[in-house]
Structures are given as C-alpha cells and as structure tokens.
Amino acid sequence: MRKRLVAPGASHAVMIVVVLMTLFPMLYAVLLATQVPEQYYQFPPRFLPGSSLLDNARYVWNDIHMGRLLLNTTIISLAVAIGKIFLSILAGFAFVYFDFPGKGWVFILILLTHMLPVPVRIVPTFELLDQMGWVDTYAGLTVPFLASATGTLLFRQLYQTIPPSLADAARIDGAGPMRFLWSIVMPLSRTNIAALFLVEFIYMWNQYLWPLIIANSDATRVVQIGLKQLVATDAAVDWHYVMAGTVISTLPPLIVLVLLQRSLLEGMSLYEEKS
Amino acid sequence: MQTRFPNRLLPYLLLAPSVLVVLVFFVIPAVQSIQLSLYRVSALGDRRIFVGWQNFTRLFADPDYLNSIVVTGWFSLIVVFAGLAVSLLVAVVANQRLRGFAFYRTLLIWPYAISPSIAGLIWALMLEPSFGLASHLLTDLTGISFNFRTSANHALLFIALAATWKMLGYNIIFFLAGLRGLPTELLEAAEVDGAGPWRRFWRIVFPLLSPTTFFLFVMNTLYAFFEGFGLVHITTSGGPGRATDLLVFKLYRDGFIGLNTGYASAQSVLLLIMVAALTTLQFRYAGSKVFYQ
Numbered sequence: 001m002r003k004r005l006v007a008p009g010a011s012h013a014v015m016i017v018v019v020l021m022t023l024f025p026m027l028y029a030v031l032l033a034t035q036v037p038e039q040y041y042q043f044p045p046r047f048l049p050g051s052s053l054l055d056n057a058r059y060v061w062n063d064i065h066m067g068r069l070l071l072n073t074t075i076i077s078l079a080v081a082i083g084k085i086f087l088s089i090l091a092g093f094a095f096v097y098f099d100f101p102g103k104g105w106v107f108i109l110i111l112l113t114h115m116l117p118v119p120v121r122i123v124p125t126f127e128l129l130d131q132m133g134w135v136d137t138y139a140g141l142t143v144p145f146l147a148s149a150t151g152t153l154l155f156r157q158l159y160q161t162i163p164p165s166l167a168d169a170a171r172i173d174g175a176g177p178m179r180f181l182w183s184i185v186m187p188l189s190r191t192n193i194a195a196l197f198l199v200e201f202i203y204m205w206n207q208y209l210w211p212l213i214i215a216n217s218d219a220t221r222v223v224q225i226g227l228k229q230l231v232a233t234d235a236a237v238d239w240h241y242v243m244a245g246t247v248i249s250t251l252p253p254l255i256v257l258v259l260l261q262r263s264l265l266e267g268m269s270l271y272e273e274k275s
Numbered sequence: 276m277q278t279r280f281p282n283r284l285l286p287y288l289l290l291a292p293s294v295l296v297v298l299v300f301f302v303i304p305a306v307q308s309i310q311l312s313l314y315r316v317s318a319l320g321d322r323r324i325f326v327g328w329q330n331f332t333r334l335f336a337d338p339d340y341l342n343s344i345v346v347t348g349w350f351s352l353i354v355v356f357a358g359l360a361v362s363l364l365v366a367v368v369a370n371q372r373l374r375g376f377a378f379y380r381t382l383l384i385w386p387y388a389i390s391p392s393i394a395g396l397i398w399a400l401m402l403e404p405s406f407g408l409a410s411h412l413l414t415d416l417t418g419i420s421f422n423f424r425t426s427a428n429h430a431l432l433f434i435a436l437a438a439t440w441k442m443l444g445y446n447i448i449f450f451l452a453g454l455r456g457l458p459t460e461l462l463e464a465a466e467v468d469g470a471g472p473w474r475r476f477w478r479i480v481f482p483l484l485s486p487t488t489f490f491l492f493v494m495n496t497l498y499a500f501f502e503g504f505g506l507v508h509i510t511t512s513g514g515p516g517r518a519t520d521l522l523v524f525k526l527y528r529d530g531f532i533g534l535n536t537g538y539a540s541a542q543s544v545l546l547l548i549m550v551a552a553l554t555t556l557q558f559r560y561a562g563s564k565v566f567y568q
Contacts, residue, residue: 015368015376015379019379022386025394032400091293097277098286100283106290109297110297112301124305160277167278167280202388208504208508209523237403239400242396246397
C-alpha cells in the first residue's frame, strides 16, 4: 500500500468538491426548472428549490408537444441502438469465425465509416433520401446510422478471445455456425451488448444535424430540435420552461447511463487489458 | 487463432447488411460529395454546370469561410486542451483507491449523457448576462461585464465552455481506464527511490498515459469539428455577427439555407480531408483498437 499524500478525509472533501463542480451546471438546470422568474432573477442568488417543477414541466409538455418528441426520439434511439448491435454482432462473428475472399477489403470498408461523419456526405445523402421518399420518416432517421465500425471492432475483439475449444466442441457436436452464435457466443456477448447499447442509444438520442434536415414535421421531429422552439423567440427567454424541457429530455439517456454504466466500464477494462 | 467454420456463403450473408448500409449511405454519398464539389448547381437542383476547382478557389477567397476556419480553430483549441487538462486532473484525483471513490467516479461520467445542444442551453443559462452565475463570476474576476450575446470573444468562449463541459464525462472515463492500466510496480519503485508525486506524474504517469491522451486528442478534435453544430444552432445561430460560425454551421447555411449545394460539397470535401488525415494518423499510431464514439 502506498503512502497517502493527504488524509483520506481530505481526499473525500476534495473529491466531493470536484464532483459538485463537474455536475454543477446540471444541478443548476434542475434548480431553475423548479423556480419561477421572480426567484431566479433575485440578487444575490439563493439556491433553494422552488415548488413550480410540475407547473413548468406541464407547460413545456403541452407547449412543444413533448410527448410526441420523446416518443419519436425513443423510437429512433432504440431502433438504431438495437440495429447496430445486431449488425455488428453478425459482422464481428463473420470476421472471426470464417475465412473468405475479400475479408480484408470488407473490414476496411466498415472501418471507413469512421472517416465519414454526416457533414462530409450530407448533401448527396439528403438527395438520396429525398429520392427514396424517406424525408420525414423514421427510416430516414435511422437506416443511414445502422453501420457501426465501433460495434464491429468491439465484437470482433471479444470473439477473438473466446477459447477455440468452444467452437471445436460445437462442430464435433454437429452444431452449425448460427446455432453456435445463438447459444454460445450471444450469452458471452452480454456485457458488450449492454455497453454498446448505452453508447449508441445516447449517441442517437443526442443527434441534431441529421434530424434537423431530414425530419422537420411534427410527426417525426426529435426532442433536441423541439427544444429550440423554446428559445427561438425575440422576447426574453423563459429559463424555467427551457430548463424544465432540458431536464425532461435528458432523463432518458441519463437513466440508460446509470443503469448500464457498469457494463461500459467492464467493457472498457476488457479493452484496456489488450492494449 | 479461432476455429473457422467451413462455409462459403454464410460470411457474406452475415456481412451483407453492414456492407449495404456503408456503401449506400456512407461511401457512395462521400464520393458524390467529391463529384458535386466540382459543379455549380442551380438552387432548384435542376441544372449542374461543371466548374472544376472554382468552388474551392471561391471558398478561400470567401471572408466568411476564412472566418469559420479561425473560429473553428480557436474553438477546437480550447475544447481539446482545456478539456484534456481538466479531465486528466479530475481523473487523477478520482483514481485513488479509497472507499466510496467508485461512487464518485460513476457521478463524474454523467455529462456524457448530455447532448451538445442541451449543454449549450445550460451554459447559456450559466452565462446569462443578467443573472447567470458564471457570468457574474467572470465579471467579478475580470472586471469586464460578460455578455455572450453582444461580444464576439465572449460568444466563442461560451460555446467552447459548453462543448468542453459536455465532453468531460467521456474524457474522464478514458483517462480513468488509462490510469487503471498503468503498471503499479513502476510507480512503487519510483516512490521507493524518493520521487515526489509531481515528479512521478510528469516522469512516469504522463508518458505512459500518452496512448490514451493521443486517442482523446483525436476524438476531441473530431468532436470539436463536427459535434458543435447543435450547440451553435440552438443558442447563437453563428452570431453575434459571425463570431460562432463554425465550419459545420457554415456548411449547413450554404447547403441547406442558401441551397448552394456545390459550394457546400466543396466544404464537405475539405472536412473529409481533415478527418482522413486525423484518422490515418490514429490508425498508424494506435492500430485498430476498439474505441467508443
């Protein structure tokens, strides 16, 4: 055990200050969501929660149709997270358990997605989706996101560490590759699936540019874009409403993060062991 | 080496969905971006005239584009350096093996759940000229009254602060993972030899952590170049003047508001060159290790 630089009590105090400073903007947003303008305009500021949280939440919920915005965002985030997991498990499995001509090229092709973020291909992608009739549809919001270099690499790396004896045993028992994938490989992938779900769900929930151009009708608009209506006025901003909207729209990804962060950290240490 | 299943068709079927999406929505549109950058397209999209390099020469003569380069440069510089410095500091403090610290570490990851646009709204509140706490603090510290709605420099600082804060969770996770992976024997040996904490950090921890730092440098640069869009769109709309007109925001204005698609595609191509350079550097240096978005 190494000597401590400072007493553990002091370490805790320092750490609590660090955590509070890091999270302060979030706490301040929550605080404002509970107040009315008379409370947050007063000086010097007081950090006492108000009692208007429900009123503020109800107001924004009706004002910008938050129910619909949240439903749309939930649908596309679930679809993309699950779709990406599915596609990258299949791809990772193919790379590790088969030999086939063109393997290296296909691998590079999938890695290329990393070099091609939305802005570098935005005009032609939009024109393509326009021709396909996918503007203002869930398909237009989700399908272009389904390929995942991250996921493919993640599962490929995991499958390389599965003992070969398992696949040998499966073959001797006469189990085909899909059977092996389903009953042996999938259960071993659980932590990585959870970690990837966390990353991709939050990634999709927080998309802005693509939904802005592809989905600007009430039927398909996502919550990030919907919030803009609260600040797009020339009048003074109603911060209590904006923050109520902010808090509501951050809860789903935050809940996913809290529930699954353990898997993410486990997945990370797996990654760290290999480097 | 894994056992291989002897099957000719199956691997192609397994890869088909991914390959299809990559080709149709990534590779082909990227190639078309390059093509389109050599054309001038009418606003209705019905006529295309080949103009060669003209879009590019116009770009580098366009004061708005040059401004966007400068704005994005400063923005990235702050996001990358302030972000990495603060995250590393926090990660080092949080990495102590003490009871209860695992819980603190989970809390530090929370900003990861926040979107850049929401980070923008929260920091617009923090820096609200009339009552925002952070603007009061800045005004008290500097004596200059802080107003990101009217001052160009303040606006740039505002979007950089919001973007940096949003990325803290991500950076801290990776620094924590990197710190956990350091060989303890080396650190203990240095301590036995009488090296103080400052010296141990700069001589041992920091150099050994360089793969993580380099990875985060690349990811934060990409983030600053591409993910600042929502933050700007929802708060400043590029203003005041063009003070927060990031490259991606200008691209959007030209392509989707000005409907000048050839000109916008030329901007896409320049961004593509920049990403290609960065990711090539990364693959050279770090190999094809897994990284999260």
